[in-house]
Amino acid sequence: MSAANLVKGLMTRKILFGATVTAALFFMLVGVIFWGGFNTAMEQTNTLEFCISCHEMEDNVYKEYQSTIHYTNRSGVRASCSDCHVPDPWVHKVVRKIKASNELWHKALGSIDTPEKFDAKRFTMAKKVWGEMKATDSRECRNCHDFETMLPENQKPRARKQHLNAMTAGNTCIDCHKGIAHKPVHDELTDEEIDELTTPDPEIAIGIPAHWQEFLDKEAAAKAEKKRLAEEAAKKAAEQAAKAAEEAKIAAALAAEKAKKEAANKPKKTEAKKAPAKKTAAKSSINWAAVPAREIGVFYPGQASMEWVLGRKHGGKRSFTKGDRCMDCHEEEIADIGQKIVTGEKLEDQVIPGKRGSIPVAVKAAHDSKSLYMQFTWEDTEHQPVPFAEGGKMDAMNQMKLAFMLATDEVEYADRAGCWGTCHADADDMPFAPEGQSVTKYLKESRTKIELKGRNKKPLGGWDKRKEDAEIKAEFDAQHFMDIVRYKSGDKSIEYGSILADRLMNEGVISEAIANKVGNKWVVEIKRPLVADGDGNISLDTAQSYNFGFAIHDDYSNGRFHHVSLGYKLGFDNADVEINAVKQ
Template identity: 45%
Template sequence: MSKRAMAAMELKRAAGAAGLGLLCMLAANPAAAAAPADWNKVPATSVTLFYPGVAAMEWITKGTEHGGARALRKGDACADCHSEETAKMGQLIVSGQKLEPAPIAGKAGSIPVQVRAAHDGDTLYLRFSWKQPKPAGGARMDDKNPVKIAFMLDAGKVEGAGQSGCWASCHADSRTMPGAADTKKKYVKNGSLASGVFYDLVQWRSGEKKGYDGYVADARVMEGGKALVAAEGKLDGDTWTVTFARKFAGGEGDVTLAPGQVYNFGFAIHDDHAAGRFHQVSLGYKLGIDTKADVVASKQ
């Protein structure tokens, strides 16, 4: 056999091996194969996250402190009143003028985020994109992770989640709040996995390059869920893009998703090595699977 023929055979064999390897990779990670091929064709929802300071659930429901407490008691959502002024609120709080006893000089008061959602009938895909704010230059609370992003889902069981998003897990006695015990984690009122009263919590950490699938019930737990398939992020210039792939059904602490249903939805970014309450958060929104909502995941 000529050298040219032998070389051709080797190339064919290598191509076959590469193809088999690709098929094996897709079989092992079917979510990667079914994600939207072009995310730019998926409609984006603009959500401005803001710095909340010490505005815990107890504060937003106290009429003598928060003017919107009466509206909340009537059933109005936080976003009904504040969705257009989140950047202004964040700047007011981060500066220390209100609700922040320990302001961090130079910290961003808000972060505009583009949110895209899609699904393939079996897996939900969420993509978050935002420009990296200028670093404040303060102490690194989480030295391992320059950025963390997390989202939470509720199936209508957590009291207050329909109006406030993640706020029902933010309490004045949780750690990093003034005077709180360092051992007190996030929790929800009457939280119970057995009763279905919990937030489904998913997080990605930039330094660890790892996703976490947990929940918040009577306490926050960062593992145990079975729905998360993949969580990936990258910084391109000054723009972060983080994508999650999550099965509709999972295990303990995973909210089961279904087409035609709407779920309470909120998310947060820990920027500039932040930890605890020193993050930027969204108000409460609705995530719909093939149905009208603030953020809609349509089948691709």
């Protein structure tokens, strides 16, 4: 048989379902061409150019997307429409393309062919996308972002904390990251919808990856070493200060003895009229050189209230309600937070031009057998006139006021937020302050209810939900209040008081203060007895730790226009707390 006949025989032989080899090859070629064409066409529909070929996309979401980090960034990696909205797995991709036929139908109907129509349906469309992402564990996000390949050392503490919570609880990307590429509308979600879209799924929890745990262990070791070095430095400084004090005491005694002998040997003269003594700064009984300082930033809070902390607009609400402290996420961001608020970027609509957003304060604490001593040192600022205050000064009598609060863990939120639990959205000068009423600081324990959600336009807060006097007294007797001490620079007076149903201040001698302006720095020392017998004062046990926060009204400010700290722990001879009062 010739080769030609052999080939002809093979090509005409029926091999499957009556089809010849020639037919099979033909259909294979057609299939390859069809598949290639189909796949090419489908991939073409994934391009940015195709997505914005409709004016509905180009005139709306594309313009919003261009200003985001997904469009342009320092690394030059762009996430286009399909990267976020079209699955990579082929089956899911085809299903998504089939669903897209509904979008073509609405294109023909003109459902969103104007910006007004688009915005009217934006929230509905966004909810649909969020729901799909929640159901797929943010599958498209995870094409690029993965917990297990993240470098925790390159993340801010807040992001790192949130990611750790997500990994261990079972949260997914879209739980937190809504509205990052388009106009944010998630504020329109109801609380029930938020709960549904952010509830963790234990099935997708992955635990803490090995390299994350390694970083956490290194961070803990570094903090322990830093604390050890600080303790050694403080001990050395105390020893040197004690030695210097002893030497000064001996030198003073020798000088006094010498002066006494010289005076005895000199003939008496008519005494000249003494010149008036020079005014000197008040002196402290504490050797502050031997006390280590803790730098704490106080920042401008604007209209941030406890209702905001516990509300939907606070991204850290979930972490806070789980027990995380404010300082865990925000201590390294104090300057950035304060600057955003003081300039009116967020949480402030009464901007004071030139006002600083934060103040670094060196805080020292010491104690003896009877008293706690606190020292605060910070730089003063040039006067910045307040445009909405007469004469540019809110409190013309006091260039500076300083206050600190103490509370036990029995006061709700005090262990996480410090004194922030006293600040509410309906207090004086706050957004929901009632007309004709003056509302001071108060605690949740004094109210029957605090409105947090503002449904049906209800005002936030609880100024009018005050408990009966007998109930408030019971809370007071249980020490469910905050102890407050405040110094005023104008008349150099010091007040003490408490906050429960109201802020109640008393002038008295329970505390003492020394305040000096040294160059451009304020140095304020406050002495407070450990055992306090007055109403509204906490007796301090040196074996315990207490929740601590402080505020500075600088540049003649008043009310909420101050700078405040986050919440910290104050203890006595306890290296594990943030503010350690050392014994002298």
